[in-house]
Amino acid sequence: MKRAQTGQVSRIGPDPALHGHDTELRWVEAVLRHRLSLNSLGRPVSIRTKDDDTHPLVADGQHFPAVALSIPFADRTLNFLATYDDDRRLTFDLIGPCDRCGKPVPMEEINSLEDLGDHxxxxxxxxxxxxxxxTSPAHADGCLARGN
Known part of the structure; x- marks a missing residue:
């Protein structure tokens, strides 16, 4: 309601911190759960998390893979990509088919429950x-949507 009335996203507090006993994948999953308020739904929401085999974790990176997350629902599965933006903040993109080549690429930045609802x-x-x-390397070779 706050976003609808003011255009501002509700504040949900800081992202979870990475602790020594956490793995990087579990931490990324915890951040997505926090930002989408998935713990407040009163029922378990499963998230499958793995290293992405196509995208780098940072722009122009080579050594560390981005993180792929999927949330299965009864009627569909939502697929996300976790990377760092230019400000080095963890950000999430909803993955969907490219309008030109059909390959699964980052389509929409989703960093809050309001973003997901709007989408x-x-x-x-x-x-x-x-x-x-x-900039997604997942586009088909020669796809016109890449790089322009």
Missing amino acids: LLQARDGLGGSPRLR
């Missing part, structure tokens, strides 16, 4: 898309 309900014209859409 699923098509409630707003422009969440802004993902800045990583044009």
Whole structure:
């Protein structure tokens, strides 16, 4: 309601911290759960987390893979990519088919429950898309959506 009335995202507090006993994948999953408020639904929500075999964790990176997350629901599965943005903040992109080549690429940046709701309900014209859409190495060779 706050976003609908003011355009501002509700504050849910800081992201969970990475602790020595946590693995990087568990930490990324915990951040996504926190940002999408998945713990407040009163029922377990499973998230499958693994290293992504296509995207780097940081722009122009080579050594560390991004993290792929999927949340299965009864009618669909939502697939996310976790990377770091230009400000070195962990960010999540919803993965979907490229309009031009059909390959699964980052389509929409989703960093809050409100972002996800807007996307699923098509409630707003422009969440802004993902800045990583044009640079995704997942595009087919020669795809016109890549790099322009």
